[in-house]
Amino acid sequence: MNDLAQQIxxxxxxxxxxxxxRDECDGAVCYIARHPELRGCMAQGKTPDEAVADLDDALYDYITALLEEGIPIPLPIVRQIHAHKAVTSTKRWPSFSIGRTILLSQVG
Structure with missing residues (x-):
């Protein structure tokens, strides 16, 4: 596997x-699935499952395009918050559990 394939x-x-x-597409109900951390990475389908399945394909194409263009790829929000809290924590608050991290990501 080459380096680009490994990064993807x-x-x-x-x-x-x-x-x-849930949305309306051409007068019919459709569903839009997105990765909020990845601006513009989205897909639509007639059902939520179809939208998510198409989002998997869209994610692959999205990541490939960003890597080929040398554009930085954002990390998932949960990881960013957890990493930031781990680095900025004090002795009083040595770490954050992933449950707290998820809660923080939903609040902000």
């Missing part, structure tokens, strides 16, 4: 959040 594989396996919104 790394990023598509990260735990990016998925949001699903």
């Amino acid at each position: 594989e790394y990023y598509v396996r990260l735990p990016y959040r998925v949001t699903i919104e």
Whole structure:
């Protein structure tokens, strides 16, 4: 596996959040799935499952395009918050559990 393929594989396996919104497409109900951390990475489908399945394909293409253009790829929000809190924590607050990290990401 070459370096680009390894980088793509790394990023598509990260735990990016998925949001699903009900919408109307051409007069019919459809669903839009997005990765909020990845601006513009979205897909639509007739069902939520179809939208998420198409989002997996969109994620691969999105990551590939960013890597080929040399554009930095954002990490999932949970990891960013957890890493920041771990670095900035004091002796009084030595670490944050992932549960607290998820809660913080939902509040902010």
